[in-house]
Amino acid sequence: MWKLLQIELYKIFRRPRTFIAFGTIAALIIMVQVGLKVDGKSYVEFMISTLGGSLDVDGNIMNGYLVCYVILQMLLVNVPLLVTLIAADMISGEANMGTLRLLLTKPYSRTQLMLAKFTAATVYTLMLLVWLAFFALLVSMLVFGTDDLFLFKSSYIVLIKENDVFWRYCGAFCFAAISMTTVAALGFLLSVFAENSIGPIVATMSIIVFLTILSTMNIPLYSAIKPYLFVTHMNNWKEFFDQKVTAANEAIPGSIQNLPKILHSAGVLLVHIVLFVGTAIFVFRKKDVLS
Amino acid sequence: MPPVIEVRHLSKHFKNLTAVNDLSFTVNEGDVYGFLGQNGAGKSTTIRMLLTLIEPSGGSIELFGSSLKTNRKQILRQVGAVIEKPDVYKYLSAYENLQLFARLSGVKPTRELLMAQLDMVGLAARAGDKVKTFSQGMKQRLGIAIALVHEPKLIMLDEPTNGLDPQGIADIRNLILHLSRERHKTILVSSHLLSEIEQVATRVLIIDKGKRLVEGTAAELFDPSQTIITIDTTDNNAALQLLLQSKWGSFVQAQRNSQLILKLDRIQIPQLHVWLVQQGIGVLALQPRHSLEDYFLQVTSQNQHVEAFTN
Numbered sequence: 001m002w003k004l005l006q007i008e009l010y011k012i013f014r015r016p017r018t019f020i021a022f023g024t025i026a027a028l029i030i031m032v033q034v035g036l037k038v039d040g041k042s043y044v045e046f047m048i049s050t051l052g053g054s055l056d057v058d059g060n061i062m063n064g065y066l067v068c069y070v071i072l073q074m075l076l077v078n079v080p081l082l083v084t085l086i087a088a089d090m091i092s093g094e095a096n097m098g099t100l101r102l103l104l105t106k107p108y109s110r111t112q113l114m115l116a117k118f119t120a121a122t123v124y125t126l127m128l129l130v131w132l133a134f135f136a137l138l139v140s141m142l143v144f145g146t147d148d149l150f151l152f153k154s155s156y157i158v159l160i161k162e163n164d165v166f167w168r169y170c171g172a173f174c175f176a177a178i179s180m181t182t183v184a185a186l187g188f189l190l191s192v193f194a195e196n197s198i199g200p201i202v203a204t205m206s207i208i209v210f211l212t213i214l215s216t217m218n219i220p221l222y223s224a225i226k227p228y229l230f231v232t233h234m235n236n237w238k239e240f241f242d243q244k245v246t247a248a249n250e251a252i253p254g255s256i257q258n259l260p261k262i263l264h265s266a267g268v269l270l271v272h273i274v275l276f277v278g279t280a281i282f283v284f285r286k287k288d289v290l291s
Numbered sequence: 292m293p294p295v296i297e298v299r300h301l302s303k304h305f306k307n308l309t310a311v312n313d314l315s316f317t318v319n320e321g322d323v324y325g326f327l328g329q330n331g332a333g334k335s336t337t338i339r340m341l342l343t344l345i346e347p348s349g350g351s352i353e354l355f356g357s358s359l360k361t362n363r364k365q366i367l368r369q370v371g372a373v374i375e376k377p378d379v380y381k382y383l384s385a386y387e388n389l390q391l392f393a394r395l396s397g398v399k400p401t402r403e404l405l406m407a408q409l410d411m412v413g414l415a416a417r418a419g420d421k422v423k424t425f426s427q428g429m430k431q432r433l434g435i436a437i438a439l440v441h442e443p444k445l446i447m448l449d450e451p452t453n454g455l456d457p458q459g460i461a462d463i464r465n466l467i468l469h470l471s472r473e474r475h476k477t478i479l480v481s482s483h484l485l486s487e488i489e490q491v492a493t494r495v496l497i498i499d500k501g502k503r504l505v506e507g508t509a510a511e512l513f514d515p516s517q518t519i520i521t522i523d524t525t526d527n528n529a530a531l532q533l534l535l536q537s538k539w540g541s542f543v544q545a546q547r548n549s550q551l552i553l554k555l556d557r558i559q560i561p562q563l564h565v566w567l568v569q570q571g572i573g574v575l576a577l578q579p580r581h582s583l584e585d586y587f588l589q590v591t592s593q594n595q596h597v598e599a600f601t602n
Contacts, residue, residue, distance in 0.1 A: 098378025
């Protein structure tokens with residue numbers, strides 16, 4: 001199994017297309033960082049103006065923590081596409097190349113092969129998120145410095161003390177890892193049914209877009225199914241940045257306003273991962289490999 | 292020699308298509324077993340079932356005396372295969388591909404071993420080149436190196452000369468002979484190119500529409516003293532029954548759809564003719580066939596004609 005995993009990772013990281021995702025993320029983050037470095041003040045003024053008032057703050061509002069939050073809000077919507085590029089190619093790509101036949105004549109069970117492939121896709125996903133975290137958080141901290149984190153919500157501001165921020169990002173990235181692994185699992189499942197990777201990639205993204213639209217529609221007919229859709233839970237990494245408050249409306253450092261919500265969402269996503277991968281293995285074990 | 296492959300009543304149905312139908316055969320250790328049939332005859336489906344790529348609808352497969360269903364992993368360690376096109380990872384070099392599949396096969400891929408394999412198939416000079424720059428023939432040779440890297444006892448080659456030029460075909464033929472004679476491998480090789488099989492196979496099985504037509508050693512099929520004849524009579528069903536009940540019964544090779552195919556000494560042909568007439572069977576045609584190609588075309592095309600007629 002370990003040998004299979006090593007070989008799958010070797011194959012992933014020897015393909016030029018793998019590094020497109022890493023390059024894209026780096027380019028987008030650098031672009032945002034340059035923009036905010038040059039014109040961050042205007043951005044903050046605009047955000048304050050949307051709240052309909054004025055705010056005087058001492059210190060560095062446009063610090064690395066805020067820059068990272070801005071980047072995550074923009075990028076985590078697009079990362080599923082980059083994850084899908086690899087995950088949805090895991091089986092269909094091999095079928096397309098014709099190498100699946102040869103792989104399956106080796107002395108490993110189909111379940112072992114599938115688990116190795118999914119684990120490799122998960123490792124790729126995690127590495128993509130580590131890369132994202134490195135550029136979005138660590139580089140931003142270096143370039144913009146650190147200070148208290150001001151978050152501009154739709155009708156209020158959240159202020160998190162500087163020494164209370166970093167662990168929240170760690171939690172958010174862990175949650176994002178589960179979200180992205182769910183996307184990888186869906187792409188992986190669809191790749192079992194196809195013999196080229198275009199179909200599963202397009203199908204995975206279509207399903208995510210479709211379900212996202214469904215989960216944002218406030219129509220009673222669809223409200224009942226929303227809690228069961230994995231996309232409903234994917235953005236709950238933001239919950240790490242809401243704090244509990246005292247009766248005097250003062251934030252409690254080190255607290256999370258709705259930890260059960262985060263845990264519930266993580267649970268729902270993990271169940272989806274197990275379902276998607278389990279179904280993929282079940283189908284693949286029965287599949288006649290003709291390509 | 293002990294059997295390496297034992298296939299019993301194997302069948303495979305795809306929705307409305309029966310690709311393999313009640314097929315049985317045995318490949319013994321040391322055989323170069325020619326698996327012949329026209330395109331779509333069921334050769335590749337059979338080989339894929341032998342490699343667990345396709346689940347059989349019925350029947351049993353034993354390799355090395357063990358059930359393939361229950362001892363898949365242990366069996367596949369002893370098998371090397373090239374299945375139709377030898378597709379490998381195009382973004383890797385020949386050396387890297389061989390290294391990767393050697394590891395998958397449980398072999399420690401030392402540089403000496405890998406280079407020796409590449410040298411055997413004439414690719415040592417191109418070891419570091421990406422496979423995407425290779426011709427079809429070079430890919431085919433790399434596929435064979437991959438199939439052999441773990442020193443399997445049984446090698447399955449499905450249409451190994453597909454897409455090769457005459458020199459490439461000759462190279463594959465020589466390689467098969469080398470593997471059989473020098474390295475004592477058991478080889479199952481499928482092809483629709485009869486001339487290729489004729490030159491390398493020690494035993495031959497001809498199938499058509501998933502069914503076994505005839506099997507024999509190359510010597511039996513090509514024995515100049517023995518002749519394959521096909522007979523068409525005024526009543527083929529009655530003739531078949533009479534033949535089977537007589538001393539001629541042991542000469543009947545195939546009896547598909549009432550077509551009569553017999554193998555016998557040339558000298559016996561007039562006697563058979565006289566005997567049939569004496570039994571009241573009018574002989575419309577009695578055609579001797581000498582080469583495997585003739586024989587193959589005869590048995591497969593007659594099968595088609597008869598099926599078209601009876602349908």
